[in-house]
Amino acid sequence: MFLNTLAPNEGEKRSRKRVGRGIGCGFGKTCGRGHKGQKSRTGGSTKVGFEGGQMPLQRRLPKVGFSSRVSIITSQVTLSEIDKLTETDITVDVLKQHNLITKNIKRVKVMLSGEINRAVTLTGIKATKGAIAAIEAAKGSISE
Numbered sequence: 365m366f367l368n369t370l371a372p373n374e375g376e377k378r379s380r381k382r383v384g385r386g387i388g389c390g391f392g393k394t395c396g397r398g399h400k401g402q403k404s405r406t407g408g409s410t411k412v413g414f415e416g417g418q419m420p421l422q423r424r425l426p427k428v429g430f431s432s433r434v435s436i437i438t439s440q441v442t443l444s445e446i447d448k449l450t451e452t453d454i455t456v457d458v459l460k461q462h463n464l465i466t467k468n469i470k471r472v473k474v475m476l477s478g479e480i481n482r483a484v485t486l487t488g489i490k491a492t493k494g495a496i497a498a499i500e501a502a503k504g505s506i507s508e
Contacts, residue, residue: 437470443495444478453485480504
């Protein structure tokens, strides 16, 4: 096989449509665009979602929902994840070091999920009522 003998399969490539070459080709005069109207002109295209002047669907429907910007810097951690850590004094920085939260997180809340079997001290971290009860039952403490 040589580079100069390579060719696509028979019928694979179609020749381009040559418009405006007389009535014999079927695409003469108007070149397949029809008579008059916006789509027959050059540059005659509408923007996405345009409905001919009618109020478009994306503007007819109501805006819905809300995304809090606080949620970007807030995260949750479970009791079972904290129990796996070796440190006893747990802060936001410790959680970042152990990849339990991402680097942009500033607020953390501990949820009651799983068990904790050792005493830990949470500093600068909030907790739910159930999580506080479980930590204090394990001789731990929380200081915010």
